Amino acid sequence: MANCKLPEDLIEQAKAFHGHWCSGLAIGIRIAEAALDTVGHNGDEEIFCVSECDHCAVDAIQFLTGCTIGKGNLRIENVGKTAFRFYRRLDKKAVRISKLNAIKYPNEAKMQELRDKYASGALSEEEKALYAALRKEKSDQILKSDLAALVKIEDIPFESFPRALMTGSVTCAHCGESTMETKARLFKGKALCIPCFEKLIKEATS
Ligand SMILES: [Zn+2]
Numbered sequence: 001m002a003n004c005k006l007p008e009d010l011i012e013q014a015k016a017f018h019g020h021w022c023s024g025l026a027i028g029i030r031i032a033e034a035a036l037d038t039v040g041h042n043g044d045e046e047i048f049c050v051s052e053c054d055h056c057a058v059d060a061i062q063f064l065t066g067c068t069i070g071k072g073n074l075r076i077e078n079v080g081k082t083a084f085r086f087y088r089r090l091d092k093k094a095v096r097i098s099k100l101n102a103i104k105y106p107n108e109a110k111m112q113e114l115r116d117k118y119a120s121g122a123l124s125e126e127e128k129a130l131y132a133a134l135r136k137e138k139s140d141q142i143l144k145s146d147l148a149a150l151v152k153i154e155d156i157p158f159e160s161f162p163r164a165l166m167t168g169s170v171t172c173a174h175c176g177e178s179t180m181e182t183k184a185r186l187f188k189g190k191a192l193c194i195p196c197f198e199k200l201i202k203e204a205t206s
């Protein structure tokens with residue numbers, strides 16, 4: 001029985017969304033669990049999230065908290081840390097939830113050895129199978145561990161973030177594709193998309 005309080009079918013859906021079962025997704029699921037406990041789901045309250053990483057955990061946050069790149073309420077400020085800041089507009093509650101290193105994984109050294117070997121050459125089929133098994137074991141362990149041993153939750157000062165801007169589009173005079181007004185560039189009196197603008201500027205100056 002998983003210690004994670006989220007329903008098992010939801011966890012399965014998160015795995016399907018991400019495409020594989022890994023420890024990064026697992027820790028993301030637990031961080032999402034903590035976020036839902038402290039600030040709630042974006043569908044109920046307006047939540048803005050800043051991710052301090054760009055790895056697998058982000059998919060769990062997107063899938064489970066409703067803070068997504070597409071909706072414009074998730075921003076990636078990648079400093080390589082498994083930490084997420086959540087800002088609730090309604091009452092200005094803000095928390096930072098980060099991964100702790102308190103838990104020991106029995107086969108971490110073996111996994112690192114296999115990762116190093118993978119980087120410097122090919123793993124044998126046996127070693128690939130072993131790595132997959134160890135990865136599953138670690139991910140499952142993360143789901144079963146106490147939340148308090150896995151993540152740190154701290155209150156942080158509230159910051160407000162702009163809501164997603166809805167703007168019109170203009171047709172690029174060069175390629176004919178639509179581009180957002182706020183991204184359009186003017187060159188010789190014509191509105192251009194950024195790639196065409198950069199191409200024409202390069203041609204004009206080379
Ligand atoms: Zn992953």
Ligand SMILES: [Zn+2]
Pocket residue numbers: 172173174175176177192193194195196197
């Ligand atoms: Zn264009």
